[in-house]
Amino acid sequence: LDFKILGTGSATPQLERNPSAFVVGLDNFSLLIDCGEGTQFQFLKYKIKSSRLKYILISHLHGDHYFGLIGLISSFNLNKRSDSLTIFGPPGLDELITLQLKLSNTQLNFKINFFATNPASPELIYDNDVFSIHTFPLKHRIPCVGIKITQKESKRKIITEKIPSDFPISFFKLLKDGFDVKDELTGKIYKNSEYTTLGQPPKSIAYCSDTIFDTSIVEHIFQVNLLYHEATFSEDNTLRATQTFHSTAIQAATIASKAKVDQLIIGHYSSRYKTISHFLEEAKTVFSATVLAEEGDSYLI
Amino acid sequence: LDFKILGTGSATPQLERNPSAFVVGLDNFSLLIDCGEGTQFQFLKYKIKSSRLKYILISHLHGDHYFGLIGLISSFNLNKRSDSLTIFGPPGLDELITLQLKLSNTQLNFKINFFATNPASPELIYDNDVFSIHTFPLKHRIPCVGIKITQKESKRKIITEKIPSDFPISFFKLLKDGFDVKDELTGKIYKNSEYTTLGQPPKSIAYCSDTIFDTSIVEHIFQVNLLYHEATFSEDNTLRATQTFHSTAIQAATIASKAKVDQLIIGHYSSRYKTISHFLEEAKTVFSATVLAEEGDSYLI
Numbered sequence: 001l002d003f004k005i006l007g008t009g010s011a012t013p014q015l016e017r018n019p020s021a022f023v024v025g026l027d028n029f030s031l032l033i034d035c036g037e038g039t040q041f042q043f044l045k046y047k048i049k050s051s052r053l054k055y056i057l058i059s060h061l062h063g064d065h066y067f068g069l070i071g072l073i074s075s076f077n078l079n080k081r082s083d084s085l086t087i088f089g090p091p092g093l094d095e096l097i098t099l100q101l102k103l104s105n106t107q108l109n110f111k112i113n114f115f116a117t118n119p120a121s122p123e124l125i126y127d128n129d130v131f132s133i134h135t136f137p138l139k140h141r142i143p144c145v146g147i148k149i150t151q152k153e154s155k156r157k158i159i160t161e162k163i164p165s166d167f168p169i170s171f172f173k174l175l176k177d178g179f180d181v182k183d184e185l186t187g188k189i190y191k192n193s194e195y196t197t198l199g200q201p202p203k204s205i206a207y208c209s210d211t212i213f214d215t216s217i218v219e220h221i222f223q224v225n226l227l228y229h230e231a232t233f234s235e236d237n238t239l240r241a242t243q244t245f246h247s248t249a250i251q252a253a254t255i256a257s258k259a260k261v262d263q264l265i266i267g268h269y270s271s272r273y274k275t276i277s278h279f280l281e282e283a284k285t286v287f288s289a290t291v292l293a294e295e296g297d298s299y300l301i
Numbered sequence: 302l303d304f305k306i307l308g309t310g311s312a313t314p315q316l317e318r319n320p321s322a323f324v325v326g327l328d329n330f331s332l333l334i335d336c337g338e339g340t341q342f343q344f345l346k347y348k349i350k351s352s353r354l355k356y357i358l359i360s361h362l363h364g365d366h367y368f369g370l371i372g373l374i375s376s377f378n379l380n381k382r383s384d385s386l387t388i389f390g391p392p393g394l395d396e397l398i399t400l401q402l403k404l405s406n407t408q409l410n411f412k413i414n415f416f417a418t419n420p421a422s423p424e425l426i427y428d429n430d431v432f433s434i435h436t437f438p439l440k441h442r443i444p445c446v447g448i449k450i451t452q453k454e455s456k457r458k459i460i461t462e463k464i465p466s467d468f469p470i471s472f473f474k475l476l477k478d479g480f481d482v483k484d485e486l487t488g489k490i491y492k493n494s495e496y497t498t499l500g501q502p503p504k505s506i507a508y509c510s511d512t513i514f515d516t517s518i519v520e521h522i523f524q525v526n527l528l529y530h531e532a533t534f535s536e537d538n539t540l541r542a543t544q545t546f547h548s549t550a551i552q553a554a555t556i557a558s559k560a561k562v563d564q565l566i567i568g569h570y571s572s573r574y575k576t577i578s579h580f581l582e583e584a585k586t587v588f589s590a591t592v593l594a595e596e597g598d599s600y601l602i
Contacts, residue, residue, distance in 0.1 A: 011379055041338075071364055074368075079313070096397075104363050
């Protein structure tokens with residue numbers, strides 16, 4: 001499970017920072033979280049494999065979080081994508097995409113599956129054998145959701161050096177699934193506890209942008225391995241953070257501390273700050289395992 | 302009258318080139334022609350004064366010509382713009398902007414005046430004392446217009462060294478407007494031909510992107526001072542140019558030659574070309590006064 005940062009800016013455009021976009025990589029596929037203007041150029045710059053991208057999640061419909069979506073979709077189409085794309089986003093986003101495609105007389109070569117998120121209450125919006133996606137309400141100026149992506153515990157690992165050469169292939173799956181296996185021909189019983197070890201433990205990432213300081217989200221992100229929480233402002237603008245429904249570095253760190261996460265990444269810096277090192281200093285006074293989001297950085301869990 | 306290039310790429314995104322956007326500067330205001338994704342970042346990079354921008358013209362609704370518009374509008378609003386903005390574009394663009402503003406719950410601080418262009422026939426779409434805008438049909442895959450901007454002949458210039466010190470101020474305007482003036486007190490007649498010279502001659506710029514090779518546009522751009530004409534392909538892809546309703550460098554040059562323009566700028570290069578010097582070589586075989594569009598370049602007429 002890895003988390004790659006493509007954008008660290010906020011609403012006012014900056015030359016040095018792109019608006020929000022983050023790629024979460026799982027085994028052999030990836031998810032894009034938010035898609036600010038220019039994200040498709042960040043895909044080129046950081047050589048993100050579009051073919052692996054199967055899911056896009058849009059947290060809310062402020063432009064710095066989604067104005068790049070239609071460009072990305074259009075470029076996928078120009079590049080002859082055929083694999084379907086699943087988009088989770090606020091109600092109305094599907095209507096907008098449909099209108100934009102209609103106005104340019106574009107027939108997509110691939111299918112878009114759109115699912116509207118629910119900004120009013122926590123939901124499990126996606127679930128399969130490999131991972132799940134939860135959303136939960138964030139308090140912002142317009143409907144907005146936080147996102148938790150959980151990579152599930154992997155199956156048990158077989159201790160291959162203990163397996164005899166005549167071990168039936170069909171038994172492997174049973175062992176991985178946690179069963180003891182009896183060889184009916186020889187009568188030998190292969191105890192699961194003896195021939196396997198624990199698989200990878202579950203891993204989780206949570207994404208909270210944009211939001212006012214709000215401890216009610218703690219339960220939804222409790223003990224995640226990695227938390228991205230916006231820190232639009234530093235301590236000098238705590239009042240402004242509240243007024244604009246954003247957070248400060250210290251507020252982000254307070255949420256991370258209460259949620260007992262392993263690591264906190266802060267980003268979404270306001271354009272008013274020419275340097276951001278004091279964001280880190282401030283956050284670390286509350287939660288030491290904090291890092292600053294920088295474009296191109298990846299975090300592997 | 303000047304023409305500044307912000308984007309030289311075409312539909313498929315390129316790291317080295319931005320999609321179409323061009324700023325036409327007149328006396329104390331400017332017009333933006335097309336607004337591909339990322340144009341607002343080009344405004345920052347090239348220090349384009351947003352406050353001077355009064356008009357935006359969108360040629361057609363392929364994404365590389367307008368996906369940056371909503372971002373630009375949103376950023377104007379964040380930056381507290383209060384001056385109205387006049388947008389000319391294909392029917393449907395206003396509906397799209399309205400929907401995007403509604404979804405982000407944005408109330409603009411400034412007024413947008415939208416005028417739908419007519420892709421079916423030539424039209425004078427704007428006219429005042431200073432300049433006029435004509436549009437004319439381009440043959441592309443979706444409705445598309447070419448644009449001609451004409452800066453009008455300026456008023457006659459007064460030869461100040463000939464004017465006596467007791468010359469009534471109210472007479473200046475009459476002389477500038479081309480009249481002879483009689484001073485009723487002294488009986489002296491100031492002959493216009495003696496006290497003024499010609500003002501600046503009219504100047505014009507035409508913009509043709511995107512279009513198949515089409516000589517029917519020649520009459521609409523005849524003898525303009527500066528013609529921007531797309532050259533998506535070089536001679537190796539003449540067939541593909543026709544199939545995709547685009548032009549080659551030689552075709553753009555042929556149009557420039559037939560229209561007897563002073564200068565031709567070609568751009569909108571396909572991402573397949575890593576170098577473009579051969580575009581210039583090819584175009585110059587037909588029309589020598591050709592230059593290659595490069596981002597950041599300005600042409601003063």
